[in-house]
Amino acid sequence: MAKQYDVLFRLLLLGDSGVGKTCLLCRFTDNEFHPSHISTIALPRFWSWSLLEKRLPVFIRCISLLFAWKTEGTVQYIFLQRVDFKMKTLLIDGIKVRIQIWDTAGQERYQTITKQYYRRAQGIFLVYDITSERSFQHIMKWASDVDEYAPDKVQKILVGNKSDEVDKRQVATEQGLKLAKAYGMDFFETSAFTNHNITETFTRLAEQVLAANKKDLDLLRMTMNDEINLAALEEEEGLCDGAAGDQGKACWC
Numbered sequence: 001m002a003k004q005y006d007v008l009f010r011l012l013l014l015g016d017s018g019v020g021k022t023c024l025l026c027r028f029t030d031n032e033f034h035p036s037h038i039s040t041i042a043l044p045r046f047w048s049w050s051l052l053e054k055r056l057p058v059f060i061r062c063i064s065l066l067f068a069w070k071t072e073g074t075v076q077y078i079f080l081q082r083v084d085f086k087m088k089t090l091l092i093d094g095i096k097v098r099i100q101i102w103d104t105a106g107q108e109r110y111q112t113i114t115k116q117y118y119r120r121a122q123g124i125f126l127v128y129d130i131t132s133e134r135s136f137q138h139i140m141k142w143a144s145d146v147d148e149y150a151p152d153k154v155q156k157i158l159v160g161n162k163s164d165e166v167d168k169r170q171v172a173t174e175q176g177l178k179l180a181k182a183y184g185m186d187f188f189e190t191s192a193f194t195n196h197n198i199t200e201t202f203t204r205l206a207e208q209v210l211a212a213n214k215k216d217l218d219l220l221r222m223t224m225n226d227e228i229n230l231a232a233l234e235e236e237e238g239l240c241d242g243a244a245g246d247q248g249k250a251c252w253c
């Protein structure tokens with residue numbers, strides 16, 4: 001049977017609440033756009049919504065009720081916004097690169113939990129909203145957190161989302177370019193709404209991660225063991241590859 005992929009990389013979406021991280025992810029993997037903003041909730045890294053739901057159905061309901069109460073939301077609110085990660089396979093230089101893209105919660109109150117995800121990331125999207133000067137200012141804070149908690153070799157890319165909102169723009173393209181240059185990052189303005197630059201942005205970061213890990217490629221290449229481990233993980237999390245083998249695994253948008 002042909003191998004489904006050669007290497008697996010973990011990418012992370014970071015940025016303030018509401019900049020469009022979940023929408024970028026859903027657009028890239030499912031070509032969908034969700035107009036309403038339902039904030040992502042973070043769970044500690046060793047948990048997984050799907051695992052909890054499958055293995056501990058009563059427990060997950062209790063947790064959900066607790067979260068609903070804590071966030072002054074409703075039970076439905078909790079059940080709608082669980083996002084863990086989505087997967088997609090790209091072909092780069094003849095190499096099948098499987099990327100596992102983790103969504104994170106932008107809200108301040110989840111930052112302790114979110115930081116638990118940095119350590120295992122090989123690539124990070126630092127996302128701001130071009131209609132929010134504040135979200136742009138906060139990129140410096142996100143970048144310094146990445147420097148502190150992510151591996152030294154982690155690749156970063158700056159993303160100015162909502163480029164379709166021309167009339168509400170607060171951050172000029174030149175400001176984004178300047179900041180990206182200062183941090184030595186590539187820069188893209190995107191729109192999850194119009195699908196502008198989405199594939200380009202995700203592919204670019206995957207290419208950078210691949211280039212940074214070229215030396216270790218043989219180690220990273222999927223071995224028989226990795227195949228078994230991944231299959232076990234996916235089975236554990238109740239995930240199913242689907243016919244194309246390309247779609248999201250543990251994402252409910």
Ligand SMILES: Nc1nc2c(ncn2[C@@H]2O[C@H](COP(=O)(O)OP(=O)(O)OP(=O)(O)O)[C@@H](O)[C@H]2O)c(=O)[nH]1
Nearest residue numbers: 017018019020021022023035037039040106192193
């Ligand atoms: N016009 C426009 N709206 C967008 C775009 N991307 C996201 N939005 C809207 O922005 C809001 C927030 O999007 P989300 O993807 O939920 O934001 P998030 O960064 O995941 O937010 P948290 O989960 O709270 O961290 C939603 O109302 C989206 O519909 C875009 O490219 N253009």
